[in-house]
Amino acid sequence: MKGSKRPPEPADFDRRARSPGNAWLNVYLDAEGRLPRGRRPPNRWGEFRSDLADGFSQLGGYTAMYTPVGTVDHYLSCENRPELSYEWSNYRFVAGWVNSSKGTLDDAVLDPFEVEDGWFEILLPSLQLRVAEDIPEQHRARAEYTIKRLHLEHDERVIRQRQGWYELYCTGQLNLEGLDRLAPLIADAVKKREVI
Numbered sequence: 626m627k628g629s630k631r632p633p634e635p636a637d638f639d640r641r642a643r644s645p646g647n648a649w650l651n652v653y654l655d656a657e658g659r660l661p662r663g664r665r666p667p668n669r670w671g672e673f674r675s676d677l678a679d680g681f682s683q684l685g686g687y688t689a690m691y692t693p694v695g696t697v698d699h700y701l702s703c704e705n706r707p708e709l710s711y712e713w714s715n716y717r718f719v720a721g722w723v724n725s726s727k728g729t730l731d732d733a734v735l736d737p738f739e740v741e742d743g744w745f746e747i748l749l750p751s752l753q754l755r756v757a758e759d760i761p762e763q764h765r766a767r768a769e770y771t772i773k774r775l776h777l778e779h780d781e782r783v784i785r786q787r788q789g790w791y792e793l794y795c796t797g798q799l800n801l802e803g804l805d806r807l808a809p810l811i812a813d814a815v816k817k818r819e820v821i
Contacts, residue, residue, distance in 0.1 A: 630680075632679070632680015634713040634714075638673060638676075642670055642672075642711050643712070647711055650666065650707060650708065650710065658707065659707065660703075660707050666710040666711070670710075670711065671697060674695070674697050677717075677718045678695055678718050681718040684809070686718055686719045687727075687771075687777060688777065688783055689808070689809055689810050690783075690786055690787070694721070695720055696724050697718065699716065700717050700731070700736055702728070702730075702731055706731070717736070717737050717738075723777075726774065726776055734767065735767050735771045739764070743760075744757055744764070745760075747787065747811050747814040748814070749791075752791060752811070754777050754779070754783070754810070786808075787808065787811060790804060790808035791808075794815065
């Protein structure tokens with residue numbers, strides 16, 4: 626994970642997603658603000674996936690790597706917080722398998738917008754992700770939970786991606802600037818190794 630900046634809301638998001646989506650919610654939310662069992666808000670956010678991806682520089686919010694086919698994650702899930710289903714500020718761009726792993730954990734995991742540079746690091750040559758020593762102590766437990774629960778530490782799906790980027794760099798097919806754009810945590814690890 627690497628710090629992400631909030632992308633600006635698209636100009637037509639309110640007209641095409643928020644307003645009609647909230648109108649739908651007004652019909653189906655009960656007095657306690659819950660949806661009937663088995664009912665899910667219509668996916669009006671999907672058509673803005675490209676805008677969200679661009680706002681994240683095509684980097685998955687949790688993997689911090691180029692994610693050509695990502696998805697919209699509701700940081701606070703539709704199941705737990707349906708009233709936020711159509712709020713741009715609640716969306717994160719993530720790899721689909723990470724979104725599935727996160728499920729309804731909501732704020733039990735770190736928000737990519739909370740993360741600051743230097744909180745996580747990649748170890749070379751294993752390419753495993755770990756919580757860095759510099760992370761503020763009040764965030765350490767959630768950070769460790771996040772990488773374990775979302776399988777970011779050393780799951781085959783993420784290690785294979787990291788191996789691909791690192792191999793391209795090591796074989797000269799990708800320079801350090803390109804690596805920094807496509808897999809910034811790996812680039813940070815390479816820079817750190819070169820300083821030592």
